[in-house]
Structure formats: structure tokens, C-alpha cells
Amino acid sequence: DIQMTQSPSSLSASVGDRVTITCRASQSISRYLNWFQQKAGKAPNVLIYGASTLQSGVPSRFSGSGSGTDFTLTISSLQPEDFATYYCQQSYSTPRTFGQGTKVEI
Amino acid sequence: EVQLVESGGGLVQPGGSLRLSCAASGFTFNNHYMTWVRQAPGKGLEWVANINRDGSEKNYVDSVKGRFTVSRDNAKNSLYLQMNSLRDEDTAVYYCARDGGSRRVDYWGQGSLVTVSS
Numbered sequence: 001d002i003q004m005t006q007s008p009s010s011l012s013a014s015v016g017d018r019v020t021i022t023c024r025a026s027q028s029i030s031r032y033l034n035w036f037q038q039k040a041g042k043a044p045n046v047l048i049y050g051a052s053t054l055q056s057g058v059p060s061r062f063s064g065s066g067s068g069t070d071f072t073l074t075i076s077s078l079q080p081e082d083f084a085t086y087y088c089q090q091s092y093s094t095p096r097t098f099g100q101g102t103k104v105e106i
Numbered sequence: 107e108v109q110l111v112e113s114g115g116g117l118v119q120p121g122g123s124l125r126l127s128c129a130a131s132g133f134t135f136n137n138h139y140m141t142w143v144r145q146a147p148g149k150g151l152e153w154v155a156n157i158n159r160d161g162s163e164k165n166y167v168d169s170v171k172g173r174f175t176v177s178r179d180n181a182k183n184s185l186y187l188q189m190n191s192l193r194d195e196d197t198a199v200y201y202c203a204r205d206g207g208s209r210r211v212d213y214w215g216q217g218s219l220v221t222v223s224s
Contacts, residue, residue, distance in 0.1 A: 001168070045214075049210035050208055050209075055212065089151075091210060094156065095166070098152065098153060099150075101150045101151070
């Protein structure tokens, strides 16, 4: 199985900050990488798929980059509604493993 | 509007069985792969299984192979997860989700809590 490792596990930031979360795969996954946001008690929502394609309806302050084994999710200017937990997921092969999550706190 | 509604969760003893259902509406169900994802209390997301459009191809995470079975009834727009030989570590909220193409899940249900405990 492909292992996905996110860093950091948590971070503290302020409104307006630029935030970067990284995700590393244990083997090359090309660009088969998705990013999800999950708020407490809610189902996740997809933000980015194919490493860099913004899901319809997602604000443009979210962006993704990377290929192979190293990927990045960037929030250009953190907004109050962005405080949540973020997960990467590889969709290169089954089981489609998730990273352990990054909690973004105030 | 796409809707996915899970049902069938509850409390079950270790070794017991439970069947989750997911009722889909608002889209052409048989055009989409479907997925089950679970989340143990206070933990991260774990991909459990998926099934292709006609139900002929199924994939599972190792920890549930031989115990869980994913299936679908396209005539009823429904997805199922039959869970047997349940263990304490299967306690989680189980989400039904739609594969929206490009290998990404784009819609999720609200989740159904399964608690395995004596």
C-alpha cells in the first residue's frame, strides 16, 4: 500500500497568513493526489484534485502543486472559515490512502 | 441536487454483523464508481472500499478484506456495505461517497455511526 505522510500535523496561524501543507507519498503517484477539507462534525469536502485542479466552487486562495512523491497545498490568505483539518489522498492505486491530516488552528 | 443518505448504523457486539445502506439521488447512479470511507472517533480518514459502475469490480483495504462486502443495486440507486465479524477497531463513522471522475470523491453522505462494543 502507498503511505501518505503530511506535515505538519498541526499549525497555528492568523487570518491573512499564507499557509502551506505538504504531503509526501511513499512511491511515485504521478499527479493522482487530492486534497480535502474537513470541519468538525462534518463530512470532508474536496478542494483540489489531480494535484492542482481546483474543484468547482472552491475559492481561488486554495492552490495545489507537485508531482511524483511531493505535493503542496497552499492557502494564500487564510480566512476564518478555513480553520479546519486538511487531508491529502492518493488516487493512484487502491487502497486510496489518506494522509494523517493537518489541523489548522487559530 | 446530489444527495447521499446513509442508514443502518448502530451498536453491535464484537463478532456481529451490520449492513449499511446509502441511498443516492440527484444524479445518474450507474454512471459513477462509489466509495466507502470511515473515520474512527477523533481520528483521520480511512478509505475502506470502492465499487465500479456495474458492481463487477470491488476493492478493499486489507484490514476489512474477507469481512466486509461492498455491493450496489443500480435499479434502486443504492450502495451497500455488509460488515461481518466486526471488531472494536471497526468503530467509526462510515461515509458513502461518489467518485466524480478524475479519481476524486466529490460528494459525501452525512455519515453513519457504527459502534462495536460489548
